[in-house]
Amino acid sequence: MHNRKTIALDMDGVLANNLDHYLNYYHQETGIQLTDADVLGLPEGECVPDKTAVRRYIGSEGFFRTLPVAKDAQEVVKELHDRYDVFVVSAAMEFPWSLREKRDWLAEYFPFISWHNIVFCGHKHIIHTDYLIDDHVKNLLTFKGKGLMFNSFHNINEHRFERLQDWKDVHRYFQG
Amino acid sequence: MHNRKTIALDMDGVLANNLDHYLNYYHQETGIQLTDADVLGLPEGECVPDKTAVRRYIGSEGFFRTLPVAKDAQEVVKELHDRYDVFVVSAAMEFPWSLREKRDWLAEYFPFISWHNIVFCGHKHIIHTDYLIDDHVKNLLTFKGKGLMFNSFHNINEHRFERLQDWKDVHRYFQG
Incomplete structure (x- = not known):
């Protein structure tokens, strides 16, 4: 493995x-x-x-439990999961109740991701994997592996990392 | 930093x-x-x-919230915190309710550790720091930095890592 x-x-x-x-x-x-x-x-x-x-x-209870899942994320993550060790790494520590909400959300939408592969943290700079897909440049800047910027409304003017437009684009990237 | x-x-x-x-x-x-x-x-x-x-x-609710703090841990971690970036890295993902309990426990006994420096995970092999102090050899074996075995009743026959007997011994190790 x-x-x-x-x-x-x-x-x-x-x-x-x-x-x-x-x-x-x-x-x-x-x-x-x-x-x-x-x-x-x-x-x-x-x-x-x-x-x-x-x-x-x-900061309100329920926000993280009721988030809509991103378009095509479930199908593409399932594919990645068949070929890579997929980890979910989320900053969840600031709001204590969000820990349980995020854990339950993942169990609902990504049940094939084992609890062994879930990481809730504050800073991400001690996380070491081959790839990180993140929408925040601050997390990519301190990352030692290959950082990939997931497109978002708030990061469109950031050009220091290769950009993946959406989950179909993630599929294309890792297919190659 | x-x-x-x-x-x-x-x-x-x-x-x-x-x-x-x-x-x-x-x-x-x-x-x-x-x-x-x-x-x-x-x-x-x-x-x-x-x-x-x-x-x-x-597996019962309340267990993690009511754990006694280890002898001398608070004083020694406070000292380390003044000279190192101290992270808490805990396998908390198996039992969803333990996330909140562990977060609240840390806030009570180690209030000087910022939420930025807390990591709850399953596998620890994607955590990369200079040192890891852990009582389980499985976590030390996959760790890339300097692994230090914290003495425990269940690991006394394990000799592959430098052993720290207690928190006073941690103090001594990092003092040197």
């Missing part, structure tokens, strides 16, 4: 579609339906007009 | 005194008070006469 290459996958914004969740929460709260175009290029924490809102949403 | 060396500390059997907790649970259940001498050299999961007991204790 340790001859297989290792891939670490971020959760928020990679396995999960956080943006849709932010916009849905904002719509519930204000009645205003923002679109992907409205938020393009904005920082993640300030993607809606109320700059305190995203922080409030992620 | 990244110029400082990194130390990963295991929780169960290292920061926490799991053996005392097993023996207390067993005493509560049976009225029988076993001593350290009774369990010396036995496998951790089979250290009391009822071979199913330890598994049952660690």
